[in-house]
Structures are given as C-alpha cells and as structure tokens.
Amino acid sequence: MSASGARDGASLLESLRAAMPPGVLLEDEAAAAPLLADHRHLYQGRALAIALPRSTAEVATLLAWCNERRIGVVPQGGNTGYCGGATPDESGMQLLVGLQRMRQVRAVDAANFSLTVEAGCTLAEVQQAAVAADRFFPLELGSAGSCQIGGNLATNAGGLNVLRFGMARALTLGVEAVLADGSVCSHLRALRKDNTGYDLVSLLVGSEGTLGIITAATLRLWPRLRATATAFVAVPDVAAAVALLARLRVAAGERVNSFELLPRSALELALRHIEGLADPLAAAHGWYVLCELSSFTEEPLADLLGQALGDALAAGLATDAALAANERQRAQLWRLRENVPEAQRRAGPSLKHDISVPIAALPGFVAEASAWVRAHVPAGMLVAYGHAGDGNLHFNISFPQETAAGQLAREEPVIRRAIHDLVAAHGGSFSAEHGIGRLKVGELERYAPPGTLAMMRAIKNALDPHGIMNPGKVLAAGGQGGETPGGH
Ligand code: FAD
Ligand code: MLT
Ligand code: ZN
Numbered sequence: 282m283s284a285s286g287a288r289d290g291a292s293l294l295e296s297l298r299a300a301m302p303p304g305v306l307l308e309d310e311a312a313a314a315p316l317l318a319d320h321r322h323l324y325q326g327r328a329l330a331i332a333l334p335r336s337t338a339e340v341a342t343l344l345a346w347c348n349e350r351r352i353g354v355v356p357q358g359g360n361t362g363y364c365g366g367a368t369p370d371e372s373g374m375q376l377l378v379g380l381q382r383m384r385q386v387r388a389v390d391a392a393n394f395s396l397t398v399e400a401g402c403t404l405a406e407v408q409q410a411a412v413a414a415d416r417f418f419p420l421e422l423g424s425a426g427s428c429q430i431g432g433n434l435a436t437n438a439g440g441l442n443v444l445r446f447g448m449a450r451a452l453t454l455g456v457e458a459v460l461a462d463g464s465v466c467s468h469l470r471a472l473r474k475d476n477t478g479y480d481l482v483s484l485l486v487g488s489e490g491t492l493g494i495i496t497a498a499t500l501r502l503w504p505r506l507r508a509t510a511t512a513f514v515a516v517p518d519v520a521a522a523v524a525l526l527a528r529l530r531v532a533a534g535e536r537v538n539s540f541e542l543l544p545r546s547a548l549e550l551a552l553r554h555i556e557g558l559a560d561p562l563a564a565a566h567g568w569y570v571l572c573e574l575s576s577f578t579e580e581p582l583a584d585l586l587g588q589a590l591g592d593a594l595a596a597g598l599a600t601d602a603a604l605a606a607n608e609r610q611r612a613q614l615w616r617l618r619e620n621v622p623e624a625q626r627r628a629g630p631s632l633k634h635d636i637s638v639p640i641a642a643l644p645g646f647v648a649e650a651s652a653w654v655r656a657h658v659p660a661g662m663l664v665a666y667g668h669a670g671d672g673n674l675h676f677n678i679s680f681p682q683e684t685a686a687g688q689l690a691r692e693e694p695v696i697r698r699a700i701h702d703l704v705a706a707h708g709g710s711f712s713a714e715h716g717i718g719r720l721k722v723g724e725l726e727r728y729a730p731p732g733t734l735a736m737m738r739a740i741k742n743a744l745d746p747h748g749i750m751n752p753g754k755v756l757a758a759g760g761q762g763g764e765t766p767g768g769h
Contacts, residue, residue, distance in 0.1 A: 290373060293350065294330055297376075300346050305339055307331040307379075316357060316377060317369065321626075321633075324365040324719065327373035328355075335382045337457060337465060337496040343378060344494065344749075345463025352376055353752045354461075356490035358432025359403065361424040363633060364718025366489045366754050367432070375752070378494060380431050387497060389414045394502040395454055395471040400431025400495050407500065416502035419446035419538075423619040431495045437487035439714030441618075444670035445538035445575070446503070448714065450486040455499035458485050460492070461745040469499045484740070489716050490751040492744050503577070510582035511573045511611045512590060515566035515601040519669075520644040522570050525598045526670055529572060532589040536582065539573040540670030547621045547666040550679070554624040558617055561603040570669070571618050573611075621666055622675075629682035630689055631664070634700050637673040638709035646707045650676060653699050658692065660684065673713040676700060701728065717755045726757060 298306060307313055307330075318325045329352065334340045347354050353375035357367040369375040380401035387397040391414045398407050404425040411418035420433060422440040432438075434456065438449045446452065455469040468482050485492060516522045522542055529537050545567055552558050562569075574582045583604060593599040605611035625631050638646045647665060654663050661678040668674075678696065680689060701711045701724060711724045726734065734756070741748075741756055752758045 290329055293352070293374075297330055297332075297346060301332070301342065302339070305332050305334055305343075307333050316360060316379060319365045319368045320361050321363060321365075324368045325371075326355075326369035326375075326377075327371055328369045328377040329374050331377045331379060333379045333382050337383075337459060340378065340383075340459045340494050340496055341463045341465055343376065343463075344459050344461060347376055347749050348462050348747060351747050351749060354378055354490075354494075354749050355751055355754075356380070356431075356435065356494045358400070358429035358435065359424065359427040361428040362432065362436060362718060363635070363715040364489075364712075364720040366436070366716060366718030366751065368719070370753060380429060380494070380496070383431075383496060386410045389416075390471060391416055391502075393471050394504075395499055396502060397455075397469055397471070397497060397499045398430055399497045400429060400434075402430050404428050404430055404433055411502050412505070414502070415505055417505045418452070418500060418502055420449060420452055423622055430498060430500070434486045434495055434498055435489050436716040437714070439668060439671065439673065441541065441615075441668070442538050443668060443673075443714075444540055445535055450483055452501050453482060453486050453498055454501055456482045456485050456495055457497040458493040458495045461747065461750050465496075466493065469497060471499045487716070489718060489755050491741060491755045492750060494750075505577070506575045507578055508576040508580050508582045509573055509611065510586040511571070511605040511614055512586055513561040513603045513605075513614050513617070514570045514572065514590060514593075514599050515562055515564075516568045516570055516599055517597070518568060518644070519647045521598045522568060522669055523640055523643055525570060525572075525593050526640070528593060528598070529574075529586075529589055532592075533574050533582075533585055536574040536576055536580075536585075537572065537670070538575045539571065541571040541618050541667065542669035542674065543569045543571065543618065543621070543666045544664065545569075546662055546664050546679075547625075548617065550624040550628055550664060551617050551620050554627040555616070555620040558613070558620070561614060561617070562601050564601070566600060571614055572670075618666075621664070625664055625677060625679055628679050630684055630686070631677050631679045632661075632689070632693055632696060633715075634676040634678075634697070634704075634711070635673070635713050635715040636676050636700070636704045636709055636711060637671065637713035638704060638707040640669070640672040642707040642709070643669060643672060643674070646703060646709065647674070650700055650703050653703070654678060654696070657699065658696060661696075668714075671713070672709070697724075719754050722753070722755065722757050725755065 355369045383399040383401040389396040419442045
C-alpha cells in the first residue's frame with residue numbers, strides 16, 4: 282500500500298470504529314492472523330479490519346457503511362473452504378466479516394420438521410440441535426466441527442449423505458441475508474411449497490458471499506435414523522463399483538445414503554498419517570467402497586446389505602467385504618474415510634480437482650485421467666476418492682513433502698487443464714461441491730456455457746451495483762481469471 286493508501290486506511294478505520302458499537306471490530310492481531318489465510322494456505326490476505334458482528338442489525342450497519350464508501354466485504358464462516366473464497370485480497374482495504382458470534386438456535390419446530398439457526402452455528406451444533414428435538418439434519422462433512430452453517434449454505438456444500446438427502450440447497454427452506462446496501466432480505470419461511478416468484482433462497486445458497494451475507498437459515502429436518510448398516514467393500518475396479526451402486530439402489534431403494542469410493546492410495550495415506558486406524562480387510566485391494574444404508578424405522582438393514590453384498594461377491598462385483606457389527610466399528614470405518622483429506626494434508630502438498638461426471642461415465646473418466654497423470658506427472662501420486670454415488674470424485678494428486686512450491690506452480694496449470702478438459706469431454710463439472718471462490722474464477726470463465734456468465738453478471742450487478750460483495754470471487758473482478766496454485 283502507498284503512503285497515501287495507508288493514510289486512507291487509517292482514517293477509514295477511525296470512521297468505521299466510530300460507526301460501530303464497541304467490541305464489533307477484532308483488534309487482537311494474534312487472533313486475527315489465522316483469519317487472513319485460507320485453510321489450504323493458498324492465499325495470504327490483509328484486511329482493513331475484521332468485524333465480528335453479533336446481530337443481523339450490526340451486519341446491516343457494516344454493509345451500508347462499506348457500500349457508501351465502496352469498500353470490499355469478504356464474508357467468512359469457519360474458514361474451512363477449499364477455494365480461497367473467505368480470504369481478503371492483498372490490498373489491506375477490504376473488510377473481513379466473520380459470523381462466529383452469531384450462533385443462536387432461533388427456533389426448533391419438531392412438528393414442522395424444521396429449525397432456524399444463525400449463520401455462525403457450526404454444522405455440528407446444528408446437527409446437535411436437531412438431535413435434541415429427536416430429529417435429524419443430514420448434512421455431513423469431515424469439517425463439521427468447524428465449518429459454519431452460513432458457510433455451508435454459501436458454498437452449497439455436499440458431503441457424505443448427498444445421495445439420499447441432497448446438497449445444502451435441498452436442505453434449505455429459508456434464508457435471512459443482508460444485501461450489499463445493508464437491506465435485510467428476510468425469507469425465513471418454513472414452507473415446503475411456496476411458488477411466489479423467483480426462488481431467491483436458492484439464489485443466495487451457493488452465492489459464496491458475492492450477493493450478500495447470510496445471517497440465518499431455516500433448514501429441513503428428518504426423523505431420527507433408527508437403523509444403519511455400513512460396509513467396507515473391496516471392488517475389482519471403478520466399473521464394478523458403479524455396477525454395485527446400481528444393485529444396491531435396486532435392492533435397498535432410497536435407503537442407500539452413502540457410497541464413497543477409495544483407492545488403495547487413500548487408505549494407505551489414512552493408515553500412515555492418522556492415529557488409531559486399521560485396515561478393515563485382511564489383504565490389500567486396488568479399490569474400496571464405503572457404503573451405508575439407513576432407515577427411519579427399526580429394520581434389519583444388516584441382513585439387507587449382507588444379502589446384496591453376497592450377491593455382488595458371487596457376481597464378481599466385490600472381492601471382499603467387512604460389515605460393521607456395532608456403532609464403534611461403524612465409526613471406525615467412517616474415520617478412515619473422513620480423515621483422507623487430513624492425511625493427504627499431512628503427507629505433503631497436493632493438487633485438488635473436485636470433479637463430477639454422470640455416474641456411468643466414472644469408469645471411463647478415471648481410466649483416461651489416471652493414464653494421463655501416470656504419463657505426465659511422474660512425481661505425483663493419484664489419490665482419487667470421494668462421493669462416487671453422486672458422480673463426484675476428489676481427483677487429487679499428492680506430491681512428496683520436499684516438492685518445491687515453484688515446481689508445483691509451474692506444473693499445476695498443465696495438469697488442471699488436462700483433467701478439466703477430460704471432465705468436460707465426459708459431460709462433467711470442474712467444481713462438484715467446493716464452489717468457485719478465488720481459485721476457480723478462470724475455470725468458470727473457460728467452461729461456463731455461453732450466456733451463463735452474462736446472466737450471473739446481470740444478477741450480480743442488480744444486487745450489488747458497486748461490486749463490494751466478495752470482489753474477485755466467483756466472477757472475475759476486472760475480467761481476469763483466477764490463478765490456481767497448489768497447497769496442502
Ligand atoms: P468459509 O470457508 O468460511 O467460506 C466459504 C465461502 O462462503 C466463502 O466464499 C465465504 O465468503 C462464504 N461465506 C461463508 N459464510 C458466509 C455467510 N454467512 N454468508 C455469505 N457468505 C459466506 N465441502 C464439501 O462440500 N463436501 C465435503 O465433503 C467437504 N469435506 C471437507 C472436509 C474437510 C476436512 C475440510 C477441511 C473441508 C471440507 N469441505 C467439504 C470444504 C468446506 O468445509 C465446505 O466448503 C464448507 O461448506 C465451508 O464452510 P465454512 O463455514 O468453513 O465457510
Ligand atoms: C472430502 O470429501 O473429504 C473433501 O471434500 C475432499 C477434499 O479434501 O479434497
Ligand atoms: Zn467431498
């Protein structure tokens with residue numbers, strides 16, 4: 282920042298302090314530092330100030346103040362996002378707004394199977410509020426203890442139960458949000474049917490802080506699950522996994538709530554880097570599926586799953602399987618899966634590709650993309666795992682700890698282009714569930730269907746004419762694409 286920029290920053294900060302009630306701004310530098318970098322350490326930002334509002338009214342005052350002065354605003358939830366969307370830029374002139382003080386459960390309506398929570402509640406707190414009312418909130422991510430429901434909605438998060446329950450958007454009935462000019466858009470109605478014009482709730486969900494700040498949400502609940510059956514299954518290849526999924530769906534219908542694919546490399550990373558895990562099967566196999574059936578009533582699901590897996594073994598679609606005999610074993614199987622990202626982080630730098638294709642195209646895509654990686658990225662280890670039941674794989678590549686950041690940065694664009702072009706050729710998406718943020722702005726520009734970007738920009742300009750909401754995220758600020766370095 283230039284000397285005059287620094288002076289402007291100092292006087293703006295004085296004006297902001299005067300405009301807000303005491304205690305809204307975070308003045309402690311040590312507490313501020315972790316909020317200025319993203320989870321993967323791809324980006325290191327600076328901020329004019331960090332505001333931690335306690336109410337929707339305080340968020341509204343902050344945004345009106347920023348809008349008048351054309352100050353960029355970066356909303357932040359639990360800061361677990363993978364695309365750098367919650368990190369301010371390097372100018373030191375943007376306001377970071379963290380929602381962690383807004384964590385009230387405003388209402389639980391067990392009869393209506395809904396609850397209303399403030400944006401700063403962690404996902405785990407929302408799940409617990411549902412359980413306390415003998416209900417179930419099905420969103421489930423490995424980051425549940427730290428991500429916030431506002432961030433989950435802003436990114437339209439997916440996770441481990443999408444196959445049965447859908448992504449965050451499908452779980453949302455209503456949203457309260459503050460728009461760029463400080464006006465409060467309150468759509469907290471708990472209705473299953475509401476056909477009154479444009480679907481603004483769906484628009485705000487998945488907008489990654491570029492249209493407004495979500496301050497509260499009304500969410501759908503389900504009855505508590507009374508039975509589950511979970512198995513870790515060795516499969517000969519990806520085609521067998523896809524065929525197994527179809528069989529399970531025919532045998533168990535909507536009871537199939539998770540179907541996660543893991544290569545041996547992912548299992549080995551988890552076993553090596555996470556304490557207290559064990560291989561559930563006696564021999565090593567190339568591919569595994571972690572699948573789970575669930576029911577709202579007491580049902581013999583283990584019998585149903587056991588029967589279906591027996592048939593799959595006989596048909597050559599599975600080569601071995603371990604069924605969880607109790608809740609402790611079930612939790613251990615899930616720990617194996619949920620810890621893969623953390624294990625991969627501990628193992629060294631990696632490149633992440635959060636892709637989806639139609640499920641039937643998974644085997645072809647994995648074969649072609651893996652062959653490309655083997656031929657062109659000799660230093661990388663493919664760790665392609667994820668929510669195969671949704672056609673979504675984290676087609677990640679791990680590199681040795683000592684890999685120079687410069688080398689990764691040089692190779693990354695070539696690797697990304699090859700993988701994302703293959704995804705496009707298979708009719709898929711380069712961002713299945715993690716969003717666009719800053720990381721994938723250039724990819725959106727490249728792969729968005731004609732007309733889509735123009736429509737998105739028109740919406741953005743209408744709701745945020747001065748472009749203060751999360752500038753440079755999702756849509757290019759000055760027509761420039763985002764860069765995509767490697768990170769942990
Ligand atoms: P942040 O990272 O703080 O923000 C993400 C984006 O949302 C930013 O653009 C930010 O500006 C915006 N934002 C945040 N809060 C608000 C708000 N209140 N109003 C408006 N905009 C807001 N993601 C998946 O989809 N599926 C997974 O399976 C999954 N597994 C994960 C496992 C691990 C171990 C980790 C670390 C992450 C995982 N994630 C997964 C990614 C991440 O947890 C999700 O994207 C999550 O929804 C982000 O929530 P957050 O509160 O941390 O948001
Ligand atoms: C997961 O499903 O574990 C995460 O979304 C994937 C990742 O960390 O790349
Ligand atoms: Zn995921």
